[in-house]
Amino acid sequence: MSDTAHQANITRRETRKPGDLRPEEWTRERWEAAAPLDPIPPGKSTLMELREVHKRFGKRHILRGVTIDIYRGETLVILGGSGSGKTTLLKHLMGMLRSDEGRITIHDGSNRLELGAADQAEIETFRKRLGVVFQGAALLNSLTVLENVGLPLVEVDRLPPGQVLPRVTEALRRVYLPAEEILQLKPASLSGGMRKRVGIARAIIQNPEIILYDEPTTGLDPVTVNGVNELTLDLQAKLGVTSIVITHDLDAAFKIADRIAMLYLGRIIAIGSPEQIKANTNPVLRQLLTGATQGPLTEAYLTAAPGSAAP
Amino acid sequence: MTPRRQSTIWVDRFDRSTSIRAIEAMGGAVISRLQLAGRTTLLFLEACAQLPLVGRSLPTLITQLEISGVGSVLVLSLIAFLTGMIMAVQTGSELEKFGVVNNLGAIIGATFVREMGPIWAAVIMLARVGAAMAAELGTMAVNEEIDALRVMSISPVRYLVMPRILALVIAMPFLTILADWVGMLGGMSVAVNMFNRPSEEFWTSAKGILSGLDFYSGLGKAAVFGGIIGTIACDRGMNTTDGAEGVGRSTTDTVVLSVIFVLLADLIMTSFIQVILKPVMG
Ligand SMILES: Nc1ncnc2c1ncn2[C@@H]1O[C@H](COP(=O)(O)OP(=O)(O)OP(=O)(O)O)[C@@H](O)[C@H]1O
Ligand SMILES: [Mg+2]
Numbered sequence: 001m002s003d004t005a006h007q008a009n010i011t012r013r014e015t016r017k018p019g020d021l022r023p024e025e026w027t028r029e030r031w032e033a034a035a036p037l038d039p040i041p042p043g044k045s046t047l048m049e050l051r052e053v054h055k056r057f058g059k060r061h062i063l064r065g066v067t068i069d070i071y072r073g074e075t076l077v078i079l080g081g082s083g084s085g086k087t088t089l090l091k092h093l094m095g096m097l098r099s100d101e102g103r104i105t106i107h108d109g110s111n112r113l114e115l116g117a118a119d120q121a122e123i124e125t126f127r128k129r130l131g132v133v134f135q136g137a138a139l140l141n142s143l144t145v146l147e148n149v150g151l152p153l154v155e156v157d158r159l160p161p162g163q164v165l166p167r168v169t170e171a172l173r174r175v176y177l178p179a180e181e182i183l184q185l186k187p188a189s190l191s192g193g194m195r196k197r198v199g200i201a202r203a204i205i206q207n208p209e210i211i212l213y214d215e216p217t218t219g220l221d222p223v224t225v226n227g228v229n230e231l232t233l234d235l236q237a238k239l240g241v242t243s244i245v246i247t248h249d250l251d252a253a254f255k256i257a258d259r260i261a262m263l264y265l266g267r268i269i270a271i272g273s274p275e276q277i278k279a280n281t282n283p284v285l286r287q288l289l290t291g292a293t294q295g296p297l298t299e300a301y302l303t304a305a306p307g308s309a310a311p
Numbered sequence: 312m313t314p315r316r317q318s319t320i321w322v323d324r325f326d327r328s329t330s331i332r333a334i335e336a337m338g339g340a341v342i343s344r345l346q347l348a349g350r351t352t353l354l355f356l357e358a359c360a361q362l363p364l365v366g367r368s369l370p371t372l373i374t375q376l377e378i379s380g381v382g383s384v385l386v387l388s389l390i391a392f393l394t395g396m397i398m399a400v401q402t403g404s405e406l407e408k409f410g411v412v413n414n415l416g417a418i419i420g421a422t423f424v425r426e427m428g429p430i431w432a433a434v435i436m437l438a439r440v441g442a443a444m445a446a447e448l449g450t451m452a453v454n455e456e457i458d459a460l461r462v463m464s465i466s467p468v469r470y471l472v473m474p475r476i477l478a479l480v481i482a483m484p485f486l487t488i489l490a491d492w493v494g495m496l497g498g499m500s501v502a503v504n505m506f507n508r509p510s511e512e513f514w515t516s517a518k519g520i521l522s523g524l525d526f527y528s529g530l531g532k533a534a535v536f537g538g539i540i541g542t543i544a545c546d547r548g549m550n551t552t553d554g555a556e557g558v559g560r561s562t563t564d565t566v567v568l569s570v571i572f573v574l575l576a577d578l579i580m581t582s583f584i585q586v587i588l589k590p591v592m593g
Contacts, residue, residue, distance in 0.1 A: 091458070096461065096462070127462055127464050128464060130462060132459070134455045134458070134459055135455070136454055136455060138456050138458065139456070140460075141454075155367075155463070155465045156463060156464050
């Protein structure tokens with residue numbers, strides 16, 4: 001940000017966004033506060049609307065008022081420390097967990113689906129539009145790679161084996177796996193990175209509209225990481241897929257994201273374009289981006305009261 | 312306000328709060344047990360509701376039948392044979408004192424067909440198969456595999472639970488027939504070799520006491536045991552949390568709960584058969 005712009009911001013204090021605060025202006029209260037919602041940009045429409053979502057596991061308050069709009073067709077990256085509730089948030093989006101408070105609304109044209117109040121059938125219909133890449137791949141260990149990737153085609157779409165094989169081969173090719181070599185192997189005899197990619201292949205095989213990625217590139221070599229990033233961009237460009245990506249990989253985040261959100265102590269404390277996030281002065285983000293060992297992130301680890309969520 | 316009065320209030324308060332807390336804790340424990348029982352029952356009903364779709368789970372059913380049924384044949388035979396022999400040695404030496412060893416077949420036969428057969432089949436099944444099933448499903452739950460199935464709109468009850476319970480319900484009566492025969496064979500071998508009785512005498516004596524009701528009620532009990540073991544194992548497995556430690560807990564829970572509920576069900580069914588069915592059917 002240029003000096004003149006900075007000056008202009010200071011003179012019109014009330015129009016400044018929290019992310020523009022000068023470093024010395026930050027207080028704990030400000031850096032822990034939920035980021036305000038941006039107005040929906042022209043040409044965008046909301047696909048998922050989260051308002052004040054809370055989740056407790058016993059006494060542990062993991063999500064503490066998550067508020068965010070997810071736009072149709074965007075790639076949203078969610079950053080957050082280990083154990084900050086990223087997977088928990090994702091499970092709310094797939095209807096695996098129900099929030100204690102707040103609501104999650106799925107917009108589909110004029111239809112709205114409240115995930116918290118939806119019945120099983122409605123959730124199942126919604127899930128048909130979802131592909132999920134689980135953190136640990138979540139492949140079925142008793143099935144071969146072919147059976148795993150083809151599982152939704154066989155069990156849900158009821159396709160005959162003749163139609164399953166070519167689609168499985170194609171999906172595996174998209175994640176840079178040698179289909180012929182591994183089709184008949186069990187997940188246990190694959191490497192961690194290969195399992196992850198098989199998991200991605202399974203998530204994309206039914207051409208979902210929305211893909212949720214839980215740390216898709218953790219444990220992959222740099223070339224494959226690039227490949228997975230390109231796949232995400234490609235799916236968005238060609239098929240208009242909405243991707244919600246949890247990652248620890250900042251390079252990847254800045255490469256693929258339309259918007260980046262930061263989850264900290266159970267709230268979205270910052271959200272914006274990669275440039276906005278890079279320029280954001282919130283000390284939590286600064287620490288994450290610079291990798292400093294001193295700062296609010298580490299502080300929260302050390303001082304979090306028992307029973308509260310450390311990031 | 313006198314100090315004495317104060318202290319009474321204090322004691323009064325103390326008593327009330329501890330007793331309330333005790334009642335609360337007890338109530339909480341009872342409620343959580345009831346919730347668990349409700350959840351398990353619901354899982355069984357859900358599995359029954361998925362039964363019409365068994366055709367789509369045929370491969371799993373066959374695999375499970377192999378694991379639970381075929382895989383148990385050797386151990387069960389060995390245990391039934393040994394138990395049959397031990398019982399024959401014990402009762403045989405008592406009968407010999409009164410000169411009525413010729414009734415050995417009746418005693419061994421009745422015990423095996425009515426009780427020992429189904430119970431031994433259940434014990435082998437819950438220790439070998441139920442525990443492994445809970446561990447398998449528990450690992451799947453911990454690895455998010457069950458979540459993955461749900462997200463893909465594949466019902467884990469249809470895909471995993473129903474074929475597993477059904478396999479146990481089908482396998483148990485066959486295993487019971489096996490245990491009945493092998494157990495009696497063990498008893499007979501003692502009758503022949505230790506008490507020097509002809510083998511026909513053993514079989515005739517056994518046949519004399521056993522009715523069709525004994526035989527079929529034994530098989531019926533076995534099928535119920537299979538349903539109990541399968542349901543408990545699947546419920547515990549599917550609801551596993553807390554990683555490897557949780558898998559261990561689910562496995563142990565499955566064994567302990569299965570033993571308790573199999574014996575309870577046995578008591579109820581046996582009472583029903585002896586008190587109500589026997590007099591009616593003769
Ligand atoms: N089912 C559950 N029951 C109890 N506690 C849970 C459950 N699921 C998650 N938690 C707790 O919630 C917190 C957040 O977990 P979550 O898996 O969402 O973190 P995460 O941000 O995905 O972390 P990571 O980056 O390590 O994957 C953790 O402290 C975890 O122990
Ligand atoms: Mg996670």
